[in-house]
Amino acid sequence: MARSSRKTDTIAVARRPEVRLPPLVPYDGGGLEPDGDYDGVRFDGTDLADESGPGARFMDCALDGCALDRTELVRARFIDSVLTGVRGVGTDLAGASLRDVEVVDARLGGVQLHGAVLERVLVRGGKIDYLNLRKARLKDVVFEGCVLSEPDFGDAQLVRVEFRDCVLKRADFSSVRMESVDLRTVAELDIARGVERLAGAVISPSQLMELAPAFAAQIGVRVEA
Secondary structure (H helix, E strand, O other), rough: OOOOOOOOOOOOOOOOOOOOOOEEEEEEOOOOOHHHHHHOEEEEEOEOOOOEEEOOEEEEEEEOOOEOOOEEEOOEEEEEEEEOOEEEEEEEEOOEEEEEEEEEEEEEEEOOOOOOOHHHEEEEEEHHHHHHHHEEEEEEEEEOOOOOEOOOOOOEEEEEEEEOOOOOEEEOOOOOOEEEEEEEOOEEEEEOOOOOHHHEEEEEEEHHHHHHHHHHHHOOOOOOO
16 A cells, blocks of 8 residues: 655744733833843833843833944843834843844844844844844744844854845854744845855745855855856
């Protein structure tokens, strides 16, 4: 008797955050504090530039249109929170933890997220330049409709990460580890380093053709007419 098999999808779908914020209280403007605890707080257009809150915890919070220039939030924790229209350069989130978080229409540059842990995070719209995710761990993360210019994923671990209709310019995937990473709908896929580390990712046939010279170069194949 012949055995039958059914072809199944080989790419696991990322689980998206489902953030439902409770009624929020306005931020009192007292300044961020180290290890501060912010529960159910709305930061509405707040200027947090040069503020320092290492180890702070933000739970059920909304940050709308806030300035985050050089804001120090090393090892901060964001849980069940939404960041909309945040902007700034040099925001330091090294070693931070983001779980069930939505980042919408952000305009950021030089964001430090090296060593961070992101789980069930949606980054939708906006533009982030020089995003540093070296040695970070990303699980169930979706980048959707955004522009990532020169993002650094060096030595990071990506599990169930989707790049949907977004632009990746000069991405660094050096020493990255991937599992169920979906790149098929990336509008512009420009890999500066680490093309040989795409094992565990899924790309489209057209992307394969575009990356063929880079793949050939990695294994020492010369392509000549």
